Amino acid sequence: MPTLTAKEILEQQFPASETATKSVETPTEFCVEFRNVSKVYENGRGALSNVSFQVGKGEFLFITGPSGSGKSTLLKLLYGEQIASQGEVIVNGQNVGLQRGNQLSYLRRQIGVIFQDYKLIPQRTVTENISVVLQAQGYTRKEIQRRLEPTLKLVGLQTKANCFPEQLSGGEQQRVSIARAIVATPPLILADEPTGNLDPDNSWQIIQILRKLNHFGATVIVTTHDEQLVRRCDTRVVRVCNGEIYRR
Numbered sequence: 387m388p389t390l391t392a393k394e395i396l397e398q399q400f401p402a403s404e405t406a407t408k409s410v411e412t413p414t415e416f417c418v419e420f421r422n423v424s425k426v427y428e429n430g431r432g433a434l435s436n437v438s439f440q441v442g443k444g445e446f447l448f449i450t451g452p453s454g455s456g457k458s459t460l461l462k463l464l465y466g467e468q469i470a471s472q473g474e475v476i477v478n479g480q481n482v483g484l485q486r487g488n489q490l491s492y493l494r495r496q497i498g499v500i501f502q503d504y505k506l507i508p509q510r511t512v513t514e515n516i517s518v519v520l521q522a523q524g525y526t527r528k529e530i531q532r533r534l535e536p537t538l539k540l541v542g543l544q545t546k547a548n549c550f551p552e553q554l555s556g557g558e559q560q561r562v563s564i565a566r567a568i569v570a571t572p573p574l575i576l577a578d579e580p581t582g583n584l585d586p587d588n589s590w591q592i593i594q595i596l597r598k599l600n601h602f603g604a605t606v607i608v609t610t611h612d613e614q615l616v617r618r619c620d621t622r623v624v625r626v627c628n629g630e631i632y633r634r
């Protein structure tokens with residue numbers, strides 16, 4: 387079987403990539419919009435206050451700010467784990483807070499989420515951890531097989547397919563969680579402190595994988611408190627501080 391390059395793998399995974407708007411251009415279409423969003427948790431804790439910003443289709447965006455500033459809450463509002471107390475959170479033209487049942491499930495399928503703590507199933511192999519998403523979405527075994535190999539290759543884990551999470555390093559576990567998030571080719575990828583538990587080399591590898599995905603069409607939003615990493619990437623940044631967008 388011929389060896390595919392990373393570019394070919396990505397084109398196979400993200401067939402719509404050629405039409406993507408790159409972040410260097412002014413976006414004409416928005417993937418994500420926060421419109422005057424505030425969030426107060428049930429215990430009365432205020433996490434966000436009147437936040438507004440937009441993310442264009444095909445953009446790569448960092449959200450930075452100190453711990454507790456509201457970064458994770460922004461992402462949770464996007465994939466519907468939390469609902470805004472005020473304002474509107476729009477993903478692909480849909481108001482996330484109004485989605486229920488099947489509509490919310492459908493919206494979530496358009497979003498791949500990567501967490502700081504990986505959230506892998508310990509008793510399942512790498513392959514099983516990745517394919518569980520496709521099984522839940524009703525993909526056939528043949529389609530699951532077709533997607534697995536290029537995805538493993540993309541994250542550099544072909545040789546670890548049958549390992550269990552405890553047999554992997556932190557960086558490898560995070561790459562499994564990226565593979566799981568992208569195997570169904572969602573157009574929007576959210577990564578919540580994906581490098582929070584990793585050393586600088588592994589962090590950089592993870593960011594490079596996310597940038598490749600962006601290069602081939604996915605809109606990518608990454609939260610981090612690692613300012614050095616952000617500076618190294620030279621990409622658009624939204625800074626949050628005490629639940630507000632920080633504008634200099």
Ligand code: ADP
Pocket residue numbers: 427428429431432433451452453454455456457458459460
């Ligand atoms: P960050 O990701 O920047 O560390 P978070 O969005 O996790 O910040 O948290 C913002 C604020 O909201 C913090 O004060 C935090 O304690 C609070 N918070 C987060 N999640 C909850 C929750 N489930 N219940 C109550 N308060 C929360």
